[in-house]
Amino acid sequence: MPDKPYEFLEHTADICVRIYGKDLPEIFINAARAMFEVLAEKREGIRLPQTSIDVTLTGGAREELLINWLNELLYLYSTKEIVFSDYQIRRLTGEELEAAVAGESTASYIIKTEIKAATYHELTIEQSPGGLQAQVIFDV
Amino acid sequence: MSNIWEGPLEKIDDYRWRIPKSYKQGMRVDGIIYADEKLLKDIRHDRAAEQVANVAFLPGIVQASMGMPDIHWGFGFPIGGVAATDIENGGVISPGGVGYDINCGVRLMKTNLEFRDIQDKLDDLVCALFNDVPAGVGTKGDIRVSAREEKDILMKGAGWAVAKGYGAAEDLEYTEEHGAIPGADPDAVSDRAYERGKAQSGTLGSGNHFLEIQVIDQLYSRDACDTFGLFEGQVVLMIHSGSRGFGYQVCDDYIKTMMHSLRKYDIHIPDRQLVCAPVNSPEGKRYLGAMRCAANYAWANRQCLMYLARGAFARVLGKSWEELGMYLIYDVAHNIAKIETHTVDGQQKKLCVHRKGATRAFGPGHPAVPERYKNIGQPVIIPGDMGRNSYLLVGTQQAMDETFGSTCHGAGRLKSRSEAARTVKYDTLLKELSSKGIIVKASGRGTIVEEAPQAYKDVNDVVDVVHNAGISKRVCRMRPVGVIKG
Secondary structure, eight states: OOOSSEEEEOOSSSEEEEEEESSHHHHHHHHHHHHHHHHEEEOTTOOOOOEEEEEEEEOSSHHHHHHHHHHHHHHHHHHHOEEEEEEEEEEEOSSEEEEEEEEEEGGGEEEOOOOOEEEEEEEEEEEETTEEEEEEEEEO | OOOOOOOOOEEEETTEEEEOGGGSTTOOSEEEEEOOHHHHHHHTTSSHHHHHHHHTTSTTBOSEEEEEEEEEOOSSSOEEEEEEEEGGGTOEEOGGGTOSSTTOEEEEEEEEEEHHHHGGGHHHHHHHHHHHSOOSTTOOOSOOOOHHHHHHHHHHTHHHHHHTTSSOHHHHHTBGGGGOOTTOOGGGSOHHHHHHHHTTTTOOOSTTOEEEEEEEEEEOOHHHHHHHTOOTTEEEEEEEEOOHHHHHHHHHHHHHHHHHHHHHTTOOOSSGGGOOEETTSHHHHHHHHHHHHHHHHHHHHHHHHHHHHHHHHHHHHTSOTTTTTOOEEEEEESEEEEEEEEEETTEEEEEEEEEESOEEOOOTTOTTSOGGGTTTOOEEEEOOOTTSOEEEEEEOHHHHHHSSSEEOOSOOBOSOHHHHHHHSOHHHHHHHHHHTTOEEEESOHHHHHHTOGGGBOOHHHHHHHHHHHTSEEEEEEEEEEEEEEO
């Protein structure tokens, strides 16, 4: 059973991530971590105060909710200029999510890649021996 | 699961291959892929051909679901996909058929300079461009707009920029749609898209967006080169950029909206990413209105980028851009949906033409072609990848007859991004480019290695196919000498 939270897979033009977690909240958090790893690298020796934002989302099914979650974080990152690193999921059903997300300003980071969006392409969330496993492809 | 596609590809001729509609239950038309045997081997290595077959499910699709020779796996539509739907007969519009980067496109400017005139100043020119044209992920442009002006940009596109003094009126004549599609609907754009676009006007973006100083190294058509005012050894400038976060957000918003349209309009598609709605539905109309805003935003962006590039050259060379002859040859979109009239089965029909990673290529005589180019056809600009050739082509009557006036957009990706990052070493790459006399300035190591030439199919092969298939004709070839990448 893989004990890493995520790994990157081959894909022709975009970035494909496989995410592991014991339950749905962990999948959502690890997916977000994977996305921000693609996006940015923390600068050494800089620590800025964190900003926290509440997120409330709905979706037709948990897959849709996952994509909405990632794209919401992307939207907040580009408009508020925060790289998120702390996640507290307060409520997560198949159709609703409430969370608090926090992170430092992009000034603490080297921005590596632009992600256009998390896509529905080959999106899966399924049972696995360790709990759950998901796959998301990011359009870069 | 193997990535090799094993589906049927029936040879029509050396450059055309058919996926029969019998391949998959639900295909309304055949798939047609433009490629030669060599490219076909690569094409079978990802599942782009399956996507061509999936697009054939779209309600109202006419003639064929097409793939250009630079085709590769995208989401829903393959990149390099062309499909047209009949608006009067329930034809749909699909955001995946446009892409996230709405009106990602390219413009080509000429100069009256020969390469030897600027060779010893090349480094200065590249630095000036890198300095003056904001590049890199998340950078903010120096061209700031107020909230009131935002809507103006979305309606007037490049025209907004020209009115502000960022260019000449003549630039608009040599831009597809004169730099703005009519019928843009700023109210169909979400607040989120406005927010995401706000800081980014006049910036270059990242990934495969770039600014390149090039030299024409081969002429193919004397007539066309004379019409465009081109000669061997001439310095030209290419700008490749899109609608940035604004476009991505519009796409995302409408993919979400149209998820609900599928049930509402009883549409059955094999891939969720092919979400769509009838063009004539409220959802379809709103997406079209919002997409046009993003397209116009991208044209305003490219106009601004050209203005900044003209300024950089003027500064270094000590002459005005007019004195340097830095006139726009043409600007084309390659991620867009257009409402156009085409002949299908002998009848004139109003179609919604999706070109995703594909370029409009109207033939001689078409009303949309600038007056001065009418007897030659619409210019088609094909950016190659870093370190390799780019091309200028023209559209043809054959394209009008076969592909709704469409052709390829550039070389398709061959190596995956992670594979490219692994196998291409940064220093080796720079040495290789430098040995070819190419100066590269980029804002991030990652982007150079990911965009290394080995990561792409050979653009020469791609252009060979469209030329030999007759859907566009070669005019000249350019080689890069200076590259500025986000």
